[in-house]
Amino acid sequence: MSNIRTYINDTVEEMKERVSWPTYAELQRSSVLVLIGSLIFALVVGAMDFGFDSILTWFYNQF
Template sequence: MSNIRTYINDTVEEMKNKVSWPSYAELQNSSVLVLIGSLIFALVVGAMDFGFDTVLTWFYNQF
């Protein structure tokens, strides 16, 4: 049981003193970049899905 307590205490101390936390502005900038990247990725995947659906529908209707 003391090993668990030591582990938790060490973890809390490391999170307080050794971890480099981003500032609020850096966090906002990173969040905006992730949002924009996700939207671009979603649009590309959606366009590919639409294109493949269109091509395959046309192909299957030929037979």
């Protein structure tokens, strides 16, 4: 039981003292970048899906 208490206390101390947390402005900028990157990725994957679907539909209609 003592080991668990020591582990929890050490973890709390490390989170308070040693971890460098981002500022609110940095967090906002990072969130916006992730959102934009996700949207671009979704658009690229959607365009590829549409393209492959069109190509395969054309190909299957040839037979």
